[in-house]
Amino acid sequence: MSVQERKERERADRERLILATARELAEHQGWEAVTTRRLAARIEYSQPVLYSHFRGKREIIGAVALEGAAEMAAALRAAASATDDRRARVTALADAYLDFAARNPAVYDAMFQLDGGLAFAVEESPEALKDGFAALRETLVAVAGEGVDPGLFTEVFWAALHGLATLTRAGRLRPGDTERRTELLVDRLALL
Known part of the structure; x- marks a missing residue:
């Protein structure tokens, strides 16, 4: 290993730390x-x-947000790929999203609440953010409905999930109804 490679590895290790x-x-x-x-x-x-x-x-928050987006995308894809049944896939996707938000509140905040200097929903958006959205869209495109823009449908479904995650965490929703809320969202919005 060259000195330059060692320095690059050490720098990457420090950044991860x-x-x-x-x-x-x-x-x-x-x-x-x-x-x-x-x-x-x-x-x-x-x-x-x-x-x-x-x-x-601010840059640290942005870097944490990008890590979180990659982790969430992987969790969403893993959950959605566990079954071939459309309803079960959408439910698993929603459950994985809400679970990620609940288990990683600070990372979730970095992704969606704090200013990490990241641009969302534009061409210049970092690839990790685009991939996080793509992980949702991949499953939801099949249930968007005829004549409905799959991207727009994904945004609305995502907004609903974000609202559920945020309001649940803030204690603004009745406790114990998380599963019923998810079922209602999947059944009514995805029309399954």
Whole structure:
């Protein structure tokens, strides 16, 4: 291995450490606890080293959001591929989305609530964001209905899932009805 390859590997390792530490702090103490000073102390590098990877907290949030989008896309595809039944696929997709949001609240916030400097729904959107949307669309295109734009249908279904995830987490919905809400969403919106 050349010196340059070793340096690149070490840099990538440091970047993964920064992001993992930011995620851990955010999941346990909230994004307010994620500061460059605290991150530098936790990873045992100076703040200038941290700034050599990311220009600040906003870029860290953006990087966490991209990681989260890739993880969510993988979870959605795995859930939807578990069956050939259309209704079961859409239900599994919805359940996987809501489960990801519940298990990873800080990452979910980075993806959809916080300013990570990412552009959504435009040509310049990062590939991980496009892939996250594609993971939803791949299953939903089959149930969009005749004459309905599959992209628009996916946006509406996604918005409904996001609303359920956000309102459930905020304690704004009656507890214990998560499964019934998902069934209603799948049955009425996807017309299955």
